[in-house]
Amino acid sequence: MSVVATLNKNPVRRNTAQVGLFLIAMLLVPVVFGTGYYLNMMIFIAILALPALGLSLLSGLAGQLAISHGAFFAIGAYGSAILSARAGLSPVLSTLLAQILVAVIAAGIGAVVLRLRSHYLAIATLSFAIIVELVIEEWRGMTGGMQGMLGIPPMGLFGYEASSDVQFYYVYWPITALMLLFALNLASSRIGRALRAIREGEPIVSSLGIHTAGYKTGIYVVSSVFAGIGGALYAHFVGFVTPATGSIMFAIEIIMVLALGGFDRLWGALIGVALITLLNEYALGFADYKKIILGVTLIAVMLVFPRGLLPGLIDLARHRRIARAA
Amino acid sequence: MLELVNLSVSYGNISALKGVSLKVEPGEIVALIGSNGAGKSTLIKACAGLVRPTAGEIHLGGTNLLREAPRRRAALGMAVVPENRRLFGEMSVRDNLQLGAYSQRHDRKAIAEDLAEVFELFPRLEERQSQRAMTMSGGEQQMLAIGRALMSRPKLVLMDEPSIGLAPKIVSLIFGAIKRMREHGITVLLAEQNAAATLKIADRAYVLELGRVTMSGKALELWETDKVRKLYLGGEAA
Numbered sequence: 001m002s003v004v005a006t007l008n009k010n011p012v013r014r015n016t017a018q019v020g021l022f023l024i025a026m027l028l029v030p031v032v033f034g035t036g037y038y039l040n041m042m043i044f045i046a047i048l049a050l051p052a053l054g055l056s057l058l059s060g061l062a063g064q065l066a067i068s069h070g071a072f073f074a075i076g077a078y079g080s081a082i083l084s085a086r087a088g089l090s091p092v093l094s095t096l097l098a099q100i101l102v103a104v105i106a107a108g109i110g111a112v113v114l115r116l117r118s119h120y121l122a123i124a125t126l127s128f129a130i131i132v133e134l135v136i137e138e139w140r141g142m143t144g145g146m147q148g149m150l151g152i153p154p155m156g157l158f159g160y161e162a163s164s165d166v167q168f169y170y171v172y173w174p175i176t177a178l179m180l181l182f183a184l185n186l187a188s189s190r191i192g193r194a195l196r197a198i199r200e201g202e203p204i205v206s207s208l209g210i211h212t213a214g215y216k217t218g219i220y221v222v223s224s225v226f227a228g229i230g231g232a233l234y235a236h237f238v239g240f241v242t243p244a245t246g247s248i249m250f251a252i253e254i255i256m257v258l259a260l261g262g263f264d265r266l267w268g269a270l271i272g273v274a275l276i277t278l279l280n281e282y283a284l285g286f287a288d289y290k291k292i293i294l295g296v297t298l299i300a301v302m303l304v305f306p307r308g309l310l311p312g313l314i315d316l317a318r319h320r321r322i323a324r325a326a
Numbered sequence: 327m328l329e330l331v332n333l334s335v336s337y338g339n340i341s342a343l344k345g346v347s348l349k350v351e352p353g354e355i356v357a358l359i360g361s362n363g364a365g366k367s368t369l370i371k372a373c374a375g376l377v378r379p380t381a382g383e384i385h386l387g388g389t390n391l392l393r394e395a396p397r398r399r400a401a402l403g404m405a406v407v408p409e410n411r412r413l414f415g416e417m418s419v420r421d422n423l424q425l426g427a428y429s430q431r432h433d434r435k436a437i438a439e440d441l442a443e444v445f446e447l448f449p450r451l452e453e454r455q456s457q458r459a460m461t462m463s464g465g466e467q468q469m470l471a472i473g474r475a476l477m478s479r480p481k482l483v484l485m486d487e488p489s490i491g492l493a494p495k496i497v498s499l500i501f502g503a504i505k506r507m508r509e510h511g512i513t514v515l516l517a518e519q520n521a522a523a524t525l526k527i528a529d530r531a532y533v534l535e536l537g538r539v540t541m542s543g544k545a546l547e548l549w550e551t552d553k554v555r556k557l558y559l560g561g562e563a564a
Contacts, residue, residue, distance in 0.1 A: 190424075197414050197425050204412040207374050209400035209429035209478065 011188035015181055023177040030166055039165040045270075045277050046172040047233045052257045052269040053183050054226025060264035061187055062219045063199030067251045068109070068125035069227040071132035072102050074246020076231025078136060078143055081152045081241050086142075091155050095232035102228030103221050110217035121220075129248050136243045148242030155236040168237055175233065179226060183266050186222070195219055227254075249291070256294055259301045262308035271310060327352045327513050328373065328482055333382035335368050342368040344537040345382065350482070350515050355508050357524045357545055358517040359554075360534035366517035367409050369534070370486045373515070374406045375399050386482065400429050403481035407488055411471040415460030419451055422459050422470055426477030437477070444473040447503055465496035472503060482513045489520045501527050525549040 030039060051069045059065050079098030083089045089097070113124040136143045143149060154161045155171055162168045186192055194210050206212050235241050244250070253276060261272025280290075305312025328350040335343040343365045350356045358366050371377040373384055375396035384391040386402055394402070405426070414422050423444060427437045445452035448469040454462060459470060468488055475483050485504070489497040497520065504514055505527050518524040525531055528545035533554060541548060548554050 190428075193417075193421055193425060194428065196417055196421070200414045200416060202412045202414065203376055203396075204406065204408050205425075206396040207376070207400055207404075207406045207408075208425055208474075209397045210425075211397055 012185055015184040015188065019177050019181040019184065022180075023174060026173045026177070027170065030169060035164075035166050039169050041277055041281055043165060043168050043172055043237060045274050046169075046176040047230050047237065048254075048257070048277065049176050049270050049273045050179055050230030050233070051227035051254050052261070052273050053180060053266060054223040054230075055254050056258055056261075056263070056266050056269040057183055057186065057226070058219055058223035059258065060262075060266070061192055061199065062195040062216055063201070064114070064216060064220065065119075065122045065255075066125040066220065066223070067122055067248065067255070068106075068128050068132075068224065069254050070246040070248055070251030071125075071129040072106065072224040072227040072246070073231035073234070073250065074132055074136060074241075074243075075102050075105065076228030077235040077241045077245050078149070078231075079228075080232035081149050081235045082142060084236070085149065085152050090157065091153055091232075091236045092157050095155075095229065095236070098232050099225050099228050102224050106221040106224035107217060110220040111213075114216040114220060115213050126248070129251055133243060133247060136246075143243075146243060148240055148245075150240045152235050152239050152241065154239065155233065162237075172233055172237070175229075179229070180266065180270065183226075187266060191215070191218075252298075253294065256298050258308060259298050260309045262311040264307065265311060268308060268310050272308075327354075327387065328515060329383075329385045330369070330373070331383040331385075333369070333372060333384065334380045335365075335372050335377055336380045337377075341380075342537055343372070343379075346534070346537070346539055348532050348539065348542070350513055352481075352513055353508065353511055354529045355504065355514045355516060355527060357521075357528035357531035358515060358534055359519070359521045359524055359531055360517075361519060363536075364534040365537040366519075366534055367486050368537075370406070370409070370484050370515070370517050373484055374404070374408075400478060403479075405475035405478045405480035405483050407468075407471045407475045407483060407485040409486040409490075411467050413459040413467055413470055413474070415458065417459060418456050419459055419462070419470055420455040422474050423451070423455075423477050426474035429478045436479075440477050440479065444476055447476070447506065448473055465492050465499070468492060468496070468500055469503075472500070476507070476512075480512060482515065483507065485514060485516045487518060488516070489518060489523060497523055521549070521554060525554075 029042070051073050055066070055069050076098050079101050080091065080094040083094035083097055084091050109124065109128060113121050137145055139145070154163065155168070156162055162171050194215055197205050197208075197210065198212055198215060231246060234245065257272035257276050258269060259272075260275050261268030261270070301309045330346055330348050332345045332347055333343055334341065334345055346365070346369060348356070358369060360366050368377060372379050373391070375391065375394065379392065386399070386404060389402060391399060414425065423441060424437065427440060430436055450466055451469055451473055454466060459467065462470065472488065488500050488504075492500065501523055504516065507514060516524060516528060525545040525548060530543065531545045531548050532539050533541040533548065541551070541554070
């Protein structure tokens with residue numbers, strides 16, 4: 001049996017090989033292309049990939065849509081910022097502790113809302129996102145209000161602090177790769193199979209002994225923690241946070257990422273993030289129209305390619321080839 | 327094994343089951359025959375926990391099922407082959423079968439054994455194991471629905487019209503599989519419109535009309551009665 005066939009049989013090994021190769025390639029990028037401003041953008045891609053991967057797990061695997069990934073990104077960012085800048089904890093510890101807060105809140109929302117049908121999650125999480133934005137703006141003593149928070153210590157451990165883009169790059173990309181590997185393995189596990197069955201919406205799922213509400217809540221928590229970790233990494237890279245950090249607009253941009261990269265493809269989330277980041281960077285001239293451009297693009301993609309732009313284009317190309325062959 | 331006492335189910339003002347009592351003993355195939363709208367599907371769904379009865383009791387073994395969620399009923403040894411099969415169409419045949427084994431959780435060896443048994447019962451499923459369920463023919467899908475139910479090593483299987491829309495050859499294949507389930511000690515409650523085929527393999531039967539049991543008894547004896555023949559033989563007898 002060929003190596004490829006063996007790898008295909010064991011999804012964990014296959015995922016590890018793919019992510020491993022990907023990480024090696026990513027780690028070689030600064031070696032080959034040197035340092036420069038582009039690294040800054042690459043670090044943002046690593047950070048923003050996390051909420052996108054989280055949302056992809058929730059919507060792609062389990063078929064649920066949440067608009068709270070911006071809010072949990074903000075809770076991760078502010079939580080870790082407050083714990084490190086105000087309480088003096090090390091950034092690694094504050095990053096992890098902030099996730100407990102994220103997980104508890106997500107579990108609370110999930111336990112209440114996910115017993116209901118799927119669109120209630122979108123509505124409930126939208127309300128939650130509005131509340132989080134208000135709390136961040138109004139709780140000035142803790143969050144700095146509209147001015148935001150400055151002086152957040154950079155990511156580091158045992159006195160070593162990342163200080164240059166290259167260092168951040170070499171700290172953040174391995175984290176993102178690990179999270180990607182975790183997400184891929186989760187998707188191809190028994191749990192992933194149960195979640196895909198839940199996505200198909202058949203009431204029979206529960207007759208197979210699957211605790212539907214429990215699984216949905218579980219994946220919502222995991223998905224939110226992805227966003228929360230992304231937020232903390234963001235705070236410790238940029239060094240300041242403002243209410244714009246996890247706004248509803250941000251949450252919609254994350255949905256946009258999946259609309260580009262594909263709703264049910266974890267790798268697609270990564271590609272979508274890269275596309276959006278490049279767009280944001282090089283379409284600055286259109287900044288005034290950004291929201292309109294994003295909105296119209298989102299609607300167009302959803303109408304033409306409901307599974308997402310990238311999978312839609314791949315299907316289109318495949319059909320063309322089949323049609324030509326016929 | 328399974329006992330219903332005065333079971334009633336209503337959808338809004340429409341009552342679908344009106345005080346049905348029946349018993350299924352271990353190792354039996356019990357048929358539930360009746361025409362469209364007689365309440366067969368409602369009865370199966372009530373047993374599976376997918377609709378809530380308005381009155382009456384359902385017992386499985388010694389357990390009162392009324393307060394048990396569907397997933398608890400699965401843990402008690404009940405499996406369902408639902409109306410219209412309800413497969414996970416986007417997922418592979420193998421995935422569908424493994425989902426059926428969900429209640430066995432981590433026992434990989436047992437799952438592999440059961441998978442081999444299902445493939446032996448329906449070799450067609452082995453050939454198609456990596457195909458998406460929705461791309462298969464109706465008969466293959468029905469085999470998969472039965473296979474999925476068997477993967478949980480059930481004590482009792484509830485089947486809702488497994489023969490519907492299938493060619494006679496496939497129907498006899500499916501009914502042959504149901505007989506083999508009985509040989510393996512699995513109890514079956516089989517709701518069917520196809521009285522002729524069903525009464526041939528069942529031990530006992532209940533005739534359901536407009537939500538009530540109107541006749542019951544040994545399957546072959548029921549088949550001998552004029553009323554059942556007239557009701558279900560079709561055009562020329564009616």
